[in-house]
Amino acid sequence: MKIHTLFTGVANTHLIVTAAGVIVVDAGMPHQARRIVNAIRNLGRAPGDVRLILITHGHIDHAGSAVALRHITGAPVAMHPGDVRLTATPSLKIPPGRTPATETLGAMLRACGGIIPLETFAPDVALADGQSLREFGFAARVIHTPGHTAGSISVLGDDGALFVGDAILNLVRVSFPLYWEDAGVARASACKIRALNPRVVYSGHGAAFDLHALDAFVGKHCG
Numbered sequence: 001m002k003i004h005t006l007f008t009g010v011a012n013t014h015l016i017v018t019a020a021g022v023i024v025v026d027a028g029m030p031h032q033a034r035r036i037v038n039a040i041r042n043l044g045r046a047p048g049d050v051r052l053i054l055i056t057h058g059h060i061d062h063a064g065s066a067v068a069l070r071h072i073t074g075a076p077v078a079m080h081p082g083d084v085r086l087t088a089t090p091s092l093k094i095p096p097g098r099t100p101a102t103e104t105l106g107a108m109l110r111a112c113g114g115i116i117p118l119e120t121f122a123p124d125v126a127l128a129d130g131q132s133l134r135e136f137g138f139a140a141r142v143i144h145t146p147g148h149t150a151g152s153i154s155v156l157g158d159d160g161a162l163f164v165g166d167a168i169l170n171l172v173r174v175s176f177p178l179y180w181e182d183a184g185v186a187r188a189s190a191c192k193i194r195a196l197n198p199r200v201v202y203s204g205h206g207a208a209f210d211l212h213a214l215d216a217f218v219g220k221h222c223g
């Protein structure tokens with residue numbers, strides 16, 4: 001298994017290349033599908049090799065090119081039902097800020113939210129906590145890690161690679177998300193992620209980090 005991460009406008013898209021095909025974790029901002037497909041080709045695979053387009057949660061920086069990517073690859077789009085409301089309408093949806101500064105930024109973004117509409121969709125595959133992804137050629141399971149959004153999910157590969165979306169970020173340092181629908185639930189999800197003992201964590205924002213870095217952040221929050 002090989003993991004390739006590319007920056008798709010605001011967030012990361014992770015390409016997981018297995019013997020069985022390619023899994024796309026998050027679809028980037030709108031108009032990023034061509035870049036993602038080019039990256040797949042550069043890895044020696046074809047668009048038709050994509051087995052699943054997995055959306056960690058329904059925000060535009062992760063779901064923006066899902067429809068275009070589905071059209072090019074023919075692969076199904078998978079998401080947790082808890083976020084279907086986020087991708088059902090084109091308007092920008094940013095949860096309350098974690099700090100006054102991020103709330104101010106969020107309010108500004110909401111005010112200009114009509115500039116880039118989301119291409120709406122309903123997922124083809126509804127992901128559930130504990131679900132195996134083996135049928136899509138990926139030895140991994142889905143972990144429900146809500147809080148940032150109600151339908152936020154993580155994906156834990158059998159080899160210890162963990163994809164967390166925006167449940168935990170690594171912008172300046174490993175930290176909680178800038179925005180969250182439910183702070184208490186988000187904190188509990190961070191502890192749930194720690195308890196998985198991942199070998200390496202791939203966030204929606206920032207570079208991948210190891211268990212040591214995760215511990216340095218989350219250790220003080222979890223009992």
Ligand SMILES: [Zn+2]
Nearest residue numbers: 011061166204
């Ligand atoms: Zn994001």
Ligand SMILES: [Zn+2]
Nearest residue numbers: 057059148166
């Ligand atoms: Zn998000």
